[in-house]
Amino acid sequence: MNARxxxxxxxxxxxxxxxxxxxxxxxxxxxxxxxxxxxxxxxTIVRNFAIPADEPVxxxxxxxxxxxxxxxxTGLSACIAIGIAYSAAEDGIEVDSIEIDVAxxxxxxxxxxxxxxxxxxxxxxxxxxxxADAPREKIEELVDHGYRRSPVAAxxxxxxxxxxxxxxxxTGAGRVQR
Numbered sequence: 001m002n003a004r005x006x007x008x009x010x011x012x013x014x015x016x017x018x019x020x021x022x023x024x025x026x027x028x029x030x031x032x033x034x035x036x037x038x039x040x041x042x043x044t045i046v047r048n049f050a051i052p053a054d055e056p057v058x059x060x061x062x063x064x065x066x067x068x069x070x071x072x073x074t075g076l077s078a079c080i081a082i083g084i085a086y087s088a089a090e091d092g093i094e095v096d097s098i099e100i101d102v103a104x105x106x107x108x109x110x111x112x113x114x115x116x117x118x119x120x121x122x123x124x125x126x127x128x129x130x131x132a133d134a135p136r137e138k139i140e141e142l143v144d145h146g147y148r149r150s151p152v153a154a155x156x157x158x159x160x161x162x163x164x165x166x167x168x169x170x171t172g173a174g175r176v177q178r
Contacts, residue, residue, distance in 0.1 A: 079152035088132060107122065
């Protein structure tokens with residue numbers, strides 16, 4: 001296995017080659033299923049992972065997981081860290097550590113329907129620290145490349161269209177559920 005920074009470059013390069021021959025090889029549908037557990041608590045199953053979500057006590061939750069908005073921030077910073085590690089591996093740079101502080105400003109008035117605030121984050125700030133055997137300019141380039149290749153960053157910036165469909169299912173009792 002040709003690995004750098006824990007990235008199996010043989011597999012990555014094999015996928016790249018397959019996609020160059022047939023671009024559809026890189027198209028994937030990611031999916032998950034979320035079940036509400038009562039109150040603000042839910043559990044999402046993604047592949048073989050159970051991810052809890054909840055709200056802080058001050059917002060009526062029970063602190064049994066990160067809030068959904070915190071999970072968005074987590075997804076963004078994790079995706080950028082992965083992008084940096086992959087970019088460094090492709091450039092032959094050994095990385096000792098990547099650490100990202102992420103913070104986002106949220107006006108709860110939007111969620112609670114108070115005033116004119118829109119629900120959602122107003123701004124996200126990232127502070128990225130990379131410890132690698134590379135000059136500062138190269139590390140800046142790796143961070144920029146890691147950000148630009150991030151599907152999560154692109155989704156947040158581009159405001160990906162979201163289509164909501166309501167599924168109806170008959171239950172054994174003849175009751176209709178959403």
